Amino acid sequence: GAVVSQHPSRVICKSGTSVKIECRSLDFQATTMFWYRQFPKQSLMLMATSNEGSKATYEQGVEKDKFLINHASLTLSTLTVTSAHPEDSSFYICSALGLRIDTGELFFGEGSRLTVL
């Protein structure tokens, strides 16, 4: 089956620094990828839709200058958390849209846990 890989799986950084998380589709091309944020024991909240070659579409309430998304190729999307603060600590998950667009079949990465000290 289709595989989506995220890197790093865990990252700890100091407050004020920026952190980049990568999301790669390993065996298929993904024109659309999604970034989610998940707090402990809660559901996934969509942050933004990443489209290859164009600007990301952010959900209401998500700061686009804070969470920079780049989808420069058909297999890679990156999320950069800029000037991270402790409240940005969370589990970030990406997904890539598979071939079954009509059913919205998504393939999820393993997630990246960000801890900001």
Added chain:
Amino acid sequence: TQLLEQSPQFLSIQEGENLTVYCNSSSVFSSLQWYRQEPGEGPVLLVTVVTGGEVKKLKRLTFQFGDARKDSSLHITAAQPGDTGLYLCAGILTGGGNKLTFGTGTQLKVEL
């Protein structure tokens, strides 16, 4: 306000018991999916339902999509400790493109 409300939010049962998780909305979905997620990992797709009234079975799991495509249920028969996890329903709104909206989640714990 969450588009997809799941109930119950938490469920702790003994091995061998049956359970049903509900996923409800006032909106119509073109398709609906169920995922299971373990701590520190991404969600894993269990099933996709697209037709109103559709019933799908996956071993001890039975999934149903409501006739009006506004709700869904997941029934687990003879639960096992390996079923423990966070169960998430997620749907694509009719006319919503390919954006997946997740439910509020149900945390299931199955004890020996």
